[in-house]
Amino acid sequence: MSEFKQTFNSSLGKKLIMALTGLFLCTFLIVHLGGNLLLFKNDDGYSFNAYANFLTHFPPIEVIAYLLYLCILVHTIYAIILTTRNRRARPVGYAVQTKSPASWSSKNMGILGAILFLFIVIHMGDFWFTYKYNNILGFKEYRTNLVTGERTVTDFKPEYADFENSVATENNVEIVRVKDLHARVAFSFSHLWYVIFYVIAMGAVAFHLLHGFQSAFRTLGWVHRRYTPIVYFIGTWLFAVIIPLGFAAMPVVYFIQSLK
């Protein structure tokens, strides 16, 4: 067996892969939340649609996006491989098991991860796939007066089927024509069951990362009296509280707005 295979097929090597892919997905969440906060901008989706357009048409982002999809798959596949091996390590279970002092989230990473994988499939199917491959989204035309800053928005019907986007300036008026993902977001988040599913999934993110973030550092072998408490602090407050709350706020706020 080659050195490389031997290293990454070992128990610790597989754990290393879990830790590194997991941490990459954690950093992605920060960017994803930051960008999606544009949903809270009250500008008829101008900023959000422009942002979505940028993400899908800027090559370096495309490369990172495919790395991200790869990480999701590798993290999931290795979780299944490791769990299978862990199950096989105890073929006969215990008749009696007292409540262990280990945290609930640490003992349920598999089920939390399964909820998240299901969420990612639905989430990407609804927004990513619809945006990129499904020709059902409409277009919006934003006309911004560069002098006064006033903006008008109208629906836009492209003349060609393969139209993607355009930016032009005529007489001090900037005309931006982009796919209207914002309308899709507002439509999806107007369904109560969908909002509930999102909130549950964000709860799963919170508990998954409450254990996962600090556990990844332990797996990497980075435990230090000064820095480990900081890792725990970030894992708890940023990844298990702020980020899930920020994401969960989006469907909740849009649902409340849809009631008006």
Place this chain on the structure above:
Amino acid sequence: MQAVSGGYNYKKITDYTTYNPVTHNSKNMSGNMNLTLKVWRQKNSQAAGKFVTYKAEGISPDMSFLEMLDVVNESLTLKGDEPIHFDHDCREGICGMCSLYINGRPHGPKKAITTCQLHMRSFSDGETITIEPWRSAAFPVVKDLATDRSAFDRIQQAGGYISVNTGGVPDANEIPIPKVIADEAFNSATCIGCGACVAACKNASAMLFVSAKVSQLGMLPQGQPERYSRVQSMVAQMDAEGFGNCTNTGACEAECPKEITLTNISRMNNDYFSAKLFREEHAHDQNGD
């Protein structure tokens, strides 16, 4: 016959059918306990096991858990039944031989002790106690509650040693070791290899044990020559034995009778990844390639 003051007054055993080794010489039976035991009985590693219920009567609260089992076994032997097989040796908490998963916890309900250090006063009169062997594919049941933990021995043999040159006796304290390092290494060295970490872990992972053994040697100057080959060999052997993988739940740390900490696992990971990914000179120690 007059009892000698301060000495023992043994009663003669007249009837073996009613003989109870605990209560026989006891003057005061009022504090003794009656317990119901649900014990895993398994003829051998191939046979299917099952729980068998026994009564343990007249048990002194001052007995250790193993002494209680001795009493039950004595009555089983007198009845001509096969006694309950369980591992034990020093009975003072240092050999790592005793095991037993008692009421859902390795080494029973108390923190930081082994089963031989557990006393019956930790249970209440009339209680039902379920006793199971360690459950791990790498620790097959030999008979009843006794498991084969030689997987740990093989991991130790794979790298849990240091090279020492022959020659004159070196001066004591010749090698300077900072006290904090010595203390940490000693803490890791207190691991008695009982396997409670494997028993407690939901993944039946042996990483707490292996990491304690790796740490105890890897932290000291004497352990440096093999430091990076040791961790590779011991982890490879651990994997070969079929233990599960660590998910950092900390159940092992909580149940370890010697309170070995989870930090050892991170230390082992650190050495392992250093050896595998960053240290060219140790890259070819494995498998002769």
